[in-house]
Amino acid sequence: MWSAVRFFCFFVVVFSLLIPDALAKYQDGETVTLWVNKVGPYNNPQETYNYYSLPFCHPGGNAAHKWGGLGEVLGGNELIDSQIEIKFKRDVEKTKVCEIELEADKVKQFKDAIENSYWFEFFMDDLPLWGFIGETIPDKSSDKKHVLWTHKNLVIKYNGNQIIHVNLTQEIPKPVEEGRSLDMTYSVKWIETNITFARRFDVYLDYPFFEHQIHWFSVFNSFMMVIFLTGLVSMILMRTLRNDYAKYAREDDDLETLERDVSEESGWKLVHGDVFRPPQNLALISAVVGTGAQLATLALLVIILAIVGMLYIGRGAIVTTFIVCYAFTSFIAGYVSGGMYSRNGGKNWIKSMILTASLFPFMCFGIGFVLNTIAIFYGSLAAIPFGTMVVVFIIWAFISFPLALLGTVIGRNWSGRPNNPCRVKTIPRPIPEKKWYLTPSIISLMGGLLPFGSIFIEMYFVFSSFWNYKVYYVYGFMLLVFVILIIVTVCVTIVGTYFLLNAENYHWQWTSFFSAASTALYVYLYSIYYYHAKTKMSGFFQTCFYFGYTLMFCLGLGILCGAVGYLGSNLFVRRIYQNIKCD
Incomplete structure (x- = not known):
């Protein structure tokens, strides 16, 4: 009963995420809210602050706040009603919002913001608007002069009773000098368009960047790699192993031939009595393999949902979907981990289950705790509110953990019996x-x-999207690359396992896991290069967040690839030993 309720709630949440906000319809003259969100250095995407941390025109104390879903809060969004009067289809000529008296402290704040290329983000009808606070211009009397944009011109396109696009331009730069007063103004112009509501986000998508020829070439290149590796593995299975099987299958050889075969026997056949020996730290490897199987399923599920539902449209929709799906796929982690631990003779299954349910979430929590402490110290919107942390913990404690427990119990009972081909x-x-x-x-x-x-190429596009203000939308590419990654990882790990066994080393379990997991090491090394060569990030805050988030991502990627590599090698090892004569 409770399982049915949980799955129903799951599909309700996911379905609500997939539907665009088609109910955003307005009557003529109806108030349209302009929400202010955040400001921060343009080169440091995570270093963001409340828009009114700068001395702009502040609305009254009753200004409405708009709190989105879990993913939006985790993304550092805090929308506040600007209280600028905008009516649907009603043009507004240049109108004064307020007057800013430039005192010494305000001048310093604005100058620091302009020096660091501060940008701001607004939202209107869930459409984002961006702009810079001001700029520096050459001046005869000094090296440079700081000017603040004082007029915002909004051009809003509509189709019927729905807003399709909002364009923001800024005009009338005024010097930031102590003792001056600046009039902050705005204007609004409405233009009808024939673009449909469903296509209104197309303007934010960078087609030339993501659909560049190099993107297609990288997928083709990876596909050719798959063909080569699958051919190599097939050759090992069909030629080398077939010849070895033939020796064991011969029943009518004379004594001399048998003695010669035995004397020449070497490689993987000699370790048949040890190859299925339980690995060291059985509980740990069971936990990481189970978690990796869950993350592989989770990644595939989220990518498919993103393709079907265009999750890039909603603020934080990807993060919300990831957290919800992670909780409900915990059953897979428990099932794989519990079955593997029991098959290898593990006795303390509760320890294995707790490791499976908490290892990856607690690693992420540890990294997140350090980053959150830094964000709180800086007063940034990147700091996660306490209430949000409580919600995430409740999801883990009341959905993820029980499902991991259920999966462990079922895995032990259904797939926990030892079935090794060799004693x-x-x-x-x-x-x-x-x-x-x-x-x-x-x-x-x-x-x-x-x-x-x-x-490699897909990592460049993903990094550019996350750290350089580009909306990632080509999830079809990501699905192809993900499938290619799984196939390549399995093939490479099988080849490595075969070489290891031929070297008469039967410790293949951890080796196969780390052989595949080392992919994440190279991704992290690439992220160091990307930070120095492709970005202009600076400062302790942004550096910590960049490498902290990347470490979190690489830990997940390493566990995912490691589990895939181990499971592929496990099938390979069982396949090659099931037809030989084990003593």
Whole structure:
């Protein structure tokens, strides 16, 4: 009963996120609210502050606040009614909003903001508007003069009774000098258009950037990599292993041939008595594999929802969808983790379950706590309110954790019986020394290169979207790249596992996990290059947020790829040992 209620609530939430705000209709002369949101340095996207932290015209004490969903709050949005009078289809000539008396402290605030290229963000009918506070211009008497834009001109396009587009231009620059008074003014002009409501966000999409030829080429290049790697794995399975199976399948060989085969036997066949030995830190690897399986399902689900529902339209819709879907996919993490832990002889299943349910969320919480402390110290809107943290904790405690527990119990009962093709010997076999390039550490480091190469170009577009004010909308590309990443990761990990077993090293479980997870290491190294070469970010605040958010993303990516690599290698290992004669 409760499960049905939970899933019903889940689909209601997701469905509400997918529907555009088609009810935003106005009558002639009806009030249209202009919401002010935030200001901050243009080069530091996360360093944002309340719009009225600068000494602009402040509305009365009864100004309305608009709080959106969970994702919007986590994104650092705080919409406040500007109380500027705007009526639907009613033009407004140049009208005074207020007068700013430039005292010494206000002059300093405005000059600092202009020096740091402060931009602001407004919203009208959920459409964003951006602009700069002011600019510096050359001056004969001094090096430069700071001017503030004092007039905002709004051109609003409408179709029927719906707003389609809002364009903001700024005029009348006035010098910022102590003792002056500035009149802040605005004007509004309404223009009819034939653009439909469903297409009104197209103007914010950068088609030349995201649909550039290099984007298509990168997908094609990754696809060719998939063909090569799948061919390589097929060759290993169909040729090398087939010959090995033939030796074991022969029943009528004479004694001399059998003795020769035994004396020549080497590689992966010699470790059949140890290859299914439980890995070290069984509870931990079960937890990360279960969490990775959940994150892989979650990523696929969110991408599909974004394709179907155009989640980029709503403020924070992607984040809200991610959190809700994460909670409801916790069952998958518990099921995979519980089954794996039980199959390998684990006894303390509660420990494994708690690790599975809390490992990734608590790692993110730890990073988020540090970043939130920094944001609070700076007084930034990036600081997460206490109430929002409570809501996130409740979602984890009352949805995610119980589902992880349920998944663990079902996984132990349904898929927890040992089913190894070969019996594990009592005494572990010694591992011989091999060439340096066949050691687990080198295989792990090399394993992430090709998966990173398959997503390298897409990482550039994702980073540019998140850190450079571009709306990411090409989720079809992302779906293709995600599928390619999964295939490449599985193939590379299988090849690495085969080389490791041929080196008579049966510790393949953690090696296969880290071999795939090392993809995240290369993504993080790329993020360092991107920070220095592609952005103009500066300051302690933005640097912490950039590398903190990137670390959070790479942890998730590493766990996801590691789990995919382990599960692929596990199927491969079981496949190659199921047809040999195990003692």
